[in-house]
Amino acid sequence: MTETVAPDPTPEQAALIARVRRMMLIAGLTTAVGVGALLVVIGYRLFKTDGSASIVDITATLPKGARIVATAAAGDRLAVTVDIGGVTEIRTFDAKTLKPAGRLRFANEP
Numbered sequence: 619m620t621e622t623v624a625p626d627p628t629p630e631q632a633a634l635i636a637r638v639r640r641m642m643l644i645a646g647l648t649t650a651v652g653v654g655a656l657l658v659v660i661g662y663r664l665f666k667t668d669g670s671a672s673i674v675d676i677t678a679t680l681p682k683g684a685r686i687v688a689t690a691a692a693g694d695r696l697a698v699t700v701d702i703g704g705v706t707e708i709r710t711f712d713a714k715t716l717k718p719a720g721r722l723r724f725a726n727e728p
Contacts, residue, residue: 676716695719 627635680686681702688699696711706724711717 678711 680700684700684702686698687701687706690697690699691713694713696713696716698709698711700707700709704726708722708724710719710721712719
């Protein structure tokens with residue numbers, strides 16, 4: 619079989635080939651750095667802890683005869699609607715610590 623021999627590139631062609639190789643090297647390194655940064659961010663978000671792994675056990679006492687009507691979670695707050703002898707009250711708690719954050723009472727006009 620006969621092998622075809624490519625002629626030697628001219629100096630302009632050699633400069634163009636070197637330039638294309640350099641551009642491909644830069645593009646490859648940029649891609650590798652981008653993929654590495656993405657993997658670091660994903661790993662950080664997977665393994666970071668906000669302290670939410672701790673279990674909080676709190677007992678909130680209600681007045682005698684009170685009953686819970688409804689509960690709701692909104693953002694970082696937990697709202698509990700309580701009926702205390704015909705008076706409606708909304709108590710809010712911090713969702714992470716379960717500490718009381720506020721109380722809103724409703725009463726009927728006389």
